[in-house]
Amino acid sequence: MNDDYLWDRTGEPDPEIQQLEQVLGMLRYEPRPLKLPAQVRRGQPRTFFPRIAIAAAVATMLVGGAFWLLLPRQDTSVDLGSASNRQAVEKSKAPANAATPTKDEVVAESKVINNALENKPIRSGVHKGLMVRNKQVSPLQRRGTELTAIDRAEAQVAKEQLLLALRVASAKLSLAQKKAQGSYPGSLIRNHHKVG
Amino acid sequence: MRILFKTIKLASLALLLGLSVSATARAQNAKIELGQLDHLGSKASETVDVNIDERLMQITAKFLSGKDPDEVKIKQLVNGLKGIYVKSFEFEREGDYSQADIESIRSQLRNPAWSKILNVSSKKEGSIEVYLLTNASQVDGLVVLATDPKELTIVNIVGPVDLEKLSQLEGQFGVPELGIETKPKPKN
Numbered sequence: 001m002n003d004d005y006l007w008d009r010t011g012e013p014d015p016e017i018q019q020l021e022q023v024l025g026m027l028r029y030e031p032r033p034l035k036l037p038a039q040v041r042r043g044q045p046r047t048f049f050p051r052i053a054i055a056a057a058v059a060t061m062l063v064g065g066a067f068w069l070l071l072p073r074q075d076t077s078v079d080l081g082s083a084s085n086r087q088a089v090e091k092s093k094a095p096a097n098a099a100t101p102t103k104d105e106v107v108a109e110s111k112v113i114n115n116a117l118e119n120k121p122i123r124s125g126v127h128k129g130l131m132v133r134n135k136q137v138s139p140l141q142r143r144g145t146e147l148t149a150i151d152r153a154e155a156q157v158a159k160e161q162l163l164l165a166l167r168v169a170s171a172k173l174s175l176a177q178k179k180a181q182g183s184y185p186g187s188l189i190r191n192h193h194k195v196g
Numbered sequence: 197m198r199i200l201f202k203t204i205k206l207a208s209l210a211l212l213l214g215l216s217v218s219a220t221a222r223a224q225n226a227k228i229e230l231g232q233l234d235h236l237g238s239k240a241s242e243t244v245d246v247n248i249d250e251r252l253m254q255i256t257a258k259f260l261s262g263k264d265p266d267e268v269k270i271k272q273l274v275n276g277l278k279g280i281y282v283k284s285f286e287f288e289r290e291g292d293y294s295q296a297d298i299e300s301i302r303s304q305l306r307n308p309a310w311s312k313i314l315n316v317s318s319k320k321e322g323s324i325e326v327y328l329l330t331n332a333s334q335v336d337g338l339v340v341l342a343t344d345p346k347e348l349t350i351v352n353i354v355g356p357v358d359l360e361k362l363s364q365l366e367g368q369f370g371v372p373e374l375g376i377e378t379k380p381k382p383k384n
Contacts, residue, residue, distance in 0.1 A: 151255055152259065154252070154255060155252075155255045155256050155258070155259040156259070158248055158252040158253075158255060158256040159256050159259060159260065161246045161247075161248055162246075162248055162253075162256050162270070162274065162280065163270070164244065164246055164282070165246040165248065165280040165281075165282045165351070166270065166273070166274075166280070166362070166365055167365070168244060168246075168282050168284055168349065168351055169280070169282065169338075169340060169351040169353060169362055170362055170363055170364070170365035172324060172340045172342045172349060172351060173326065173340060173359065173362055173363040174363045174364075175324060175342075176314055176316055176324040176326055176340070176342075177363050179316040179318075179324065180314055180316055
C-alpha cells in the first residue's frame with residue numbers, strides 16, 4: 001500500500017482516512033460572513049459615559065472651589081487662657097479714645113503680644129487683634145508710588161511750562177488784539193468769538 | 197437674518213472706527229510741526245520751548261488746585277486742551293532767522309481748515325498773525341505767529357480754546373504782565 005493518497009490524493013484511499021476526512025471536513029474553513037446568533041443584542045455605543053464623567057468632575061471641582069472660597073478659615077486663635085495674653089487682648093480691644101499709653105506700657109504690651117505670638121506657629125491663624133502686620137510694599141506697589149512721585153515732579157514742571165506757555169500766548173494775543181483795535185474799529189478776536 | 201445682523205454689526209464697527217479716526221486726525225491737524233525751527237536755538241540769545249502734550253496736560257490739570265481762584269481759571273481754560281506748544285526765539289541781531297523759517301510755518305497753515313483771523317503787520321514792529329482751526333462753532337486749534345526783526349514766536353494750542361479768556365490772562369495768576377507792546381524798540 002502506498003501513501004500517495006496522503007500526499008497528493010492519488011492512489012487508493014484508506015477507508016479510515018476517508019472517514020476522518022469526512023468528520024474533520026465539517027470544520028474546514030469556509031469563506032462566509034460572520035453570523036451572530038439571534039440571542040445577542042446589538043446595543044448603542046456607550047459614548048455618554050465619558051461625558052457624564054467629565055461633567056461630574058467639573059461640577060465637583062466647581063463645588064469644591066466654591067466651598068474653599070466661601071467657607072471661613074478656621075480661626076485657631078492664640079490661647080487666651082493665660083492672664084498675660086488676656087491682658088494683651090483686652091488692651092488691643094480698648095477704645096481708640098483711651099488715654100495714650102506711656103512708652104513703658106507700649107514696650108510691655110509688645111512683649112506680651114510677642115510672647116503670645118510665639119506660642120503659635122505663624123501660619124495658624126493668629127488672632128487678628130494681636131497680629132503685628134509688617135506692612136511690606138510689593139515691588140509693583142513701590143513702583144506705583146514712585147510713578148506718582150515722578151508724575152508729581154513732572155506735573156510741577158509741566159505746570160510751570162503751562163503757565164509760561166499761557167503767558168506767552170496771552171501776551172501775544174493781547175498785543176494782537178490791542179494792535180488790531182488801534183487799526184480796526186473793533187476787536188476781531190472778540191467778534192470772531194461771538195460769532196463762533 | 198444672521199447675515200443681516202453680521203452686516204449691521206460690521207457696518208457699526210466700521211462707522212465707529214471711521215469716526216474715531218477722523219476725530220483723531222482732526223485733533224492731530226491742529227498741531228503744527230515746529231521741529232524745523234530748532235536750529236534757531238543756537239543763534240538765539242533767549243529761547244522758550246514749551247511742549248505740553250495731551251498726557252502732560254491731563255497730569256497738569258489734575259495737579260491744578262480747585263480752590264485757588266487763579267488756578268481754577270487756568271483749569272477751566274486748559275480743560276479739554278490736547279496740547280500747547282510754544283517756540284520763542286529772541287536774537288541779538290536782525291536777520292538771524294530767515295523768511296524760509298516763517299514760511300515753513302505758514303505753509304502748514306495754508307490748509308483750508310485753517311483760517312487767518314487776524315494779521316497785524318508793521319515793518320518796524322513786525323507782524324502778528326492769528327490762525328484758527330474751527331469745526332462748526334468750536335475752535336479746535338490756534339496758532340499765533342509773531343515775528344519781529346529780532347524775535348520769532350509761535351504758539352500752537354491744540355483743542356478747544358477760549359480766545360477771549362486766553363487774551364485776558366496776561367497779568368493774572370500772579371504772573372506779571374510781559375508788557376510786550378510797551379517794550380522799547382531800539383532805533384536802527
